[in-house]
Amino acid sequence: MSRLVKKSPSLCVDLPLDNTDVCNKLRLLRQLMTSCYGPTGKLKLVHNNIGGHVVTTSTSSVLLAAISSSQPLVNLIKTSVLNHVSRFSDCGLFAACLCLDLIEQAKQSGLRGNVCIGLNRHFLAVCVSYLQREDCCCKVKLDFCSSHNLIALARSVISSKPACLLTEQETLHISKLAVQAFLLTLPCDKPGTVSLGQTVTICVEGHSVLNSAVFPGLLVDVTGVLCVNKSDNLSSHRMLLFSASLAGDIPELGEGIIEVSSGVDTDARILDQLLDLGKQAVEDDVKLFVCQKVIHPVLQHYLRSRGVIVIERLGITLMEPLILLTGAHPVATLHTSLQPKAYGKVRDLSIRQFGSKTLLHLLAHGESAICTMVLCHRNETMLSELKLVCQKTEHVLRLTLREPYALFGGGCTETHLAAYVRHKCTDRVTESAAVLGCSESEYLLGMDRFCSSLESVAKSLEHNGGNSLIDLTHAHNWTVHADVMNRCVEGSLGFCGCGLVEGGSSKKWTYLNTKYAEFSPAALTTDSPVQPRVLDSFTAKLNALQVAVETANLALDVRYIIKDVLDLARF
């Protein structure tokens, strides 16, 4: 009975957002998130209190997963952001910063809870409908005929993860590889619904990043010495793929018991069966013999001695790409003769050496959308971050297939949206306030708070003490160094955050989060030869915006917290 843990009573917090402890924790989380945001974000070293693995990161998915809080509201926001990132792979920090900013602003504004929630939702709807409009001035349509914008998009994702520790040149190299891999996974021969191929990533530690490369086809890690007979000038090789184990186990006959009398050699019987399969494979001129699981050494030896390349223990993850590449049907029947249509084909076989790894390169016989990315980096931590970043980039690029748009990066979308909301909503204060059931002053206050939150997110891209400005023509985001004097600000502005607008004397600027008269942000002339340097994923950012506002609204709506406490003193 002493093991019975008495449950302690629940702990309750009434109106959590009025509680200073809760607010302090939320503020701390906001500081943590904003300090990581953007290409110049500060890295975080994560390690737990009992030692163990140390992770260097600034990625929201890694960082948030490592944070454990006793505060339910913090966990609520954390889960929302993590869920968003796991679906869209980008804009996690944006969502976290915006959400926490909105909560803080709402608290400062002193607006009634439900009014504030209704207003946030209203302004979100204004933003979303604007972003989805054809004539939205802060998005670009992606042109798949040129890789420029795709590379810019990939580059923005990669450069916003400073924990990879890449130089400019390396960032560009990896961005190009990511786009190349993405393009290789697009099947181009078939009309109608297409299914995308796969990129298989192989990590090699201890090499320069510039040695990373992308190959069409599949690279399979092979152990042991392989002799690839180059003299074979056949255009294609036959291959055979087994999904069942060829280790010579006793076949599964059901749940009953098998009694074997002494003197009966069952192993030999089973091995004979396997060798029969091997014989047939050799007769049918199979060049490559692959098994997902283990192959009996005798069978391996037999096949190798007949000049067949044997790969065992392929693993379940490589099965699907291999099937797609070769067109083979995996075989799991050991007693029936091999069907001719089960065989797959590979065009070419060659050996590639990457550091200590020996890889067998398989090329597809026909058209295939499988490619392999070999990533190299100097040490393990950076390599794991680089691998994560490449997977995220691939996902972001794939999202463009559904919605071929990208948003201006570098904080320009945020400032532009803020200016648009201010302009759009000031016109119709009376009607909108009546519909939402609040007073005009509440409406204006709510609008100001919403826009300030957007602008604060743009502002938090700057970490080195610089100032953020907004131009009063296009409403893009600009940064100046801290040491630039007030008077000469205009001269020192090169390009805006996304690199599309150039500074000039004709424009006017104001510091972000200072009051400015509302204006209609102008569209850029379409024939401008300048291409944006920084682009954000449209799909990911749109979802992040919605999730952030919805989560903030939810947090504002939580009026009571009940928490079960584990009574640790009893353990």
Next chain:
Amino acid sequence: MEESSEASVSPFVVVSPVLRHQHEQCKCVKLHRERKRESERVGQDGVEGYRGRKRPPVGLTVTEMLPVDRLHLKHVLQTVGALEATVLRSFGPEGGQVLFTRDTGQAMLTRSGTRILKALRLESPLARMVVECVWKHSSSTGDGSKTFILLLASLLRMIHTKACKEPNVSHTYNSREAAEAATARRFADELLAFALEELEDLIAVGVAPYGFCVSWEDLSAKSHPPAAHSEPHCVQKLLASFFHTRLGHTHCDFISNLTCEVLRHWMFVNDLPSSALHFVNDNFPALHTAVSGFPMSCSRLIEGQVIHRDFSVPCPRTEDQPVRAVVFSGYLQPKILSAGDVLKVGCGGQVTDEKSFVEFSAWSERSLQCVIANLQRLGVSVLLSAVKQSAAVLALAAQAQMCVVECISKDELALFAKLSGATPVSECWTIESRNVSTLTFCRPILLGAHRYVHLAFQDLEKTLTVEPCSLVICGAGEGQTDQLLLAVLQCVRSVLRVDMVLHTHSALHAQSRRPTDVSSEGSEDEAED
């Protein structure tokens, strides 16, 4: 506290007030039930009275009870007040959410009174008893648990103040406090008497005329698609007001429209209108998918059925051609040895000879090939299985260009069987055309992190007269999706209860009711009526 010190003096008194109060408590609860049928007036007054007071202390531990031996009305009030504080913040259309975290770290968001109270870990026996009463009440009415607590607290509070103000100080009581208790008891008895004798008439005069009759023509009218801007009908209003007590108020209209759409889709034409409610209630697990990581506004209905499993053998691209499917409830590959059987190998021909050991599995594979060949003859290209099949089945199916989905839950297979009209195969030797169903398509669908199987049925108009649909509920996190889904399910159940009560009452009270408009506050009442 002075009371507790006094209590320790006379051990005799210790027990009786406790019992008395508990007894009274039960009566209060009963009385409250009677009373609830009356208009909201009493409750509202009580709530208003409470709202005027200072808000309860922050960080209050609900179960923190004083270690008293003797239970006073004051302590009862304290306990009920603590319960009241937990539900108060989520009461009414302006109410907010309660966030609950278990010690496992699992978060729950809710505005449902029953859920909040059930989630509390209570130590005080009195509090537990109150929660038990609420639970009983709400399981029979489906609603009104927050009102229950608020009304109870307000009644107790009123009794307490009155009793303190005018304690019947006579010589029979040796202390002021005993006198107070007696007065309180007297008030409670009077209240109970009132509830038993006069409340019924009051309801007949004061409440019943304002009730309205949800006519099922409303729901049936939904089977014709409603015009774009038509006035929402009664049922829709009823649903909307229900959601206003369950969800954050920005989500209510969207979710109530979605729920109406679901009911409209599942309306069986030649059946009672409430069949849709029964159907959705019974098959809810198979009819919905929760997707986290998306905003709530991405929630939608999708045509056909979603099977919450991925393809074990991927589907060859069929360009959405009609396909034939068969459901298997068992293994395709025969198991030769069942549990308890013994296969003897060797022994020179007694049972089996040495050779047949391998022959057995060869035979098993050959028979599997026959089954697959038979399926090919029937033109089947989708195999849906309740169990995990052997690797040989998957490999042979892949070679025969069939896709396989394994480990499908019972609920989903039952729904599939009902919609397709085909019988699941239990014996692989006898697959006939009655086991084969035709699907308009069968393709993978990506919902959130998971890839599922999405299929639609062909020729349903002839057999079933429903438009099958599956509800996809999106939310930023699991807490949100759970809340939305539970609200939809509770809403359906609550309307079902209205339906059942209507069936029994409509004959009796047909004349006394006259249709009026629904008020947005009214859902808690209607659910009971």
